[in-house]
Amino acid sequence: MKAIVITRAGEPEVLQLQEVEDPQIKDDEVLIKVAATALNRADTLQRQGKYPPPKGDSEYPGLECSGIIEAVGKDVTRWKIGDQVCALVGGGGYAEKVAVPAGQVLPVPPGVSLQDAASFPEVACTVWSTVFMMSHLSKGETFLIHGGSSGIGTFAIQIAKYHGVRVFVTAGSEEKLAACKDLGADVGINYKTEDFVARIKEETGGKGVDVILDNIGGPYFQRNLESLNVDGRLFIIGFMGGIKTEANLSILLARRLTVQAAGLRNRSKENKALIMSEVEKNVWPAIAAGKVKPVVYKSLPLANAAEGHRLMESSQHIGKILLVV
Numbered sequence: 414m415k416a417i418v419i420t421r422a423g424e425p426e427v428l429q430l431q432e433v434e435d436p437q438i439k440d441d442e443v444l445i446k447v448a449a450t451a452l453n454r455a456d457t458l459q460r461q462g463k464y465p466p467p468k469g470d471s472e473y474p475g476l477e478c479s480g481i482i483e484a485v486g487k488d489v490t491r492w493k494i495g496d497q498v499c500a501l502v503g504g505g506g507y508a509e510k511v512a513v514p515a516g517q518v519l520p521v522p523p524g525v526s527l528q529d530a531a532s533f534p535e536v537a538c539t540v541w542s543t544v545f546m547m548s549h550l551s552k553g554e555t556f557l558i559h560g561g562s563s564g565i566g567t568f569a570i571q572i573a574k575y576h577g578v579r580v581f582v583t584a585g586s587e588e589k590l591a592a593c594k595d596l597g598a599d600v601g602i603n604y605k606t607e608d609f610v611a612r613i614k615e616e617t618g619g620k621g622v623d624v625i626l627d628n629i630g631g632p633y634f635q636r637n638l639e640s641l642n643v644d645g646r647l648f649i650i651g652f653m654g655g656i657k658t659e660a661n662l663s664i665l666l667a668r669r670l671t672v673q674a675a676g677l678r679n680r681s682k683e684n685k686a687l688i689m690s691e692v693e694k695n696v697w698p699a700i701a702a703g704k705v706k707p708v709v710y711k712s713l714p715l716a717n718a719a720e721g722h723r724l725m726e727s728s729q730h731i732g733k734i735l736l737v738v
Contacts, residue, residue, distance in 0.1 A: 416508035422462030450506035466504035475506020516686025552577035562589035708732030
């Protein structure tokens with residue numbers, strides 16, 4: 414099969430389409446003939462040599478895919494050859510075929526094309542596991558998403574609105590804020606021209622929001638704490654702004670705040686299967702009802718992975734970037 418190989422750590426041009434060995438499936442895995450895969454920030458970090466795949470996973474990039482099942486392991490009962498599916502993978506999505514534990518596979522959601530289904534597994538599992546399963550965001554609460562126009566952000570806006578939450582977003586341009594509003598965001602804040610802490614206080618009558626989903630890290634830590642309501646929860650899923658900061662922790666005590674962080678890729682397959690099951694139960698009905706739609710900015714051929722990475726690192730995109738096999 415063909416796969417995108419990271420020939421060495423470096424800039425996007427190190428991504429090369431090469432002929433490689435087909436993956437071998439284990440008894441509890443399925444082999445998916447990939448239709449499309451989607452880009453994630455983790456892929457760009459892996460390309461730079463900063464985020465190696467978990468032990469035992471494919472060394473090729475790609476954390477999600479959609480496609481058709483081509484083979485099933487002898488212990489697999491739910492899936493059969495020919496099923497149209499999408500999947501969460503530890504690596505290997507940028508390829509013509511990928512082996513995936515059966516518990517990390519879901520049917521293509523009703524009303525979504527096989528290709529566009531590749532845009533859902535990583536964002537749905539990330540947002541559902543962090544904001545809903547761990548931070549317990551619930552109806553009637555307020556929610557701030559940093560980077561509202563990202564793949565994670567565009568999904569998080571829609572699923573939060575579906576669950577009756579008031580949504581705030583930050584983004585870096587009026588075009589991106591308009592896109593977020595179109596998806597249902599209630600309040601858009603341009604972080605380049607506005608102080609998000611002041612704006613949130615103003616919009617919430619001085620209280621702050623209940624939950625924040627943050628991918629910036631260090632530079633936003635103190636400001637996030639100041640933006641939270643009593644019993645507020647901050648969930649950190651990335652460090653695009655850096656990993657170090659100095660903070661006044663007294664606010665944690667005064668407002669009974671919770672700070673959590675988690676990644677998805679290094680979880681056990683049992684934990685991933687649990688998250689997938691919760692996503693199928695709670696997110697798939699929202700997609701089937703047309704309340705959560707795929708937001709795809711651009712689809713490129715697999716061979717153009719380097720172009721996709723350049724686009725992602727430019728941060729011009731709104732939603733997901735797909736590679737079509």
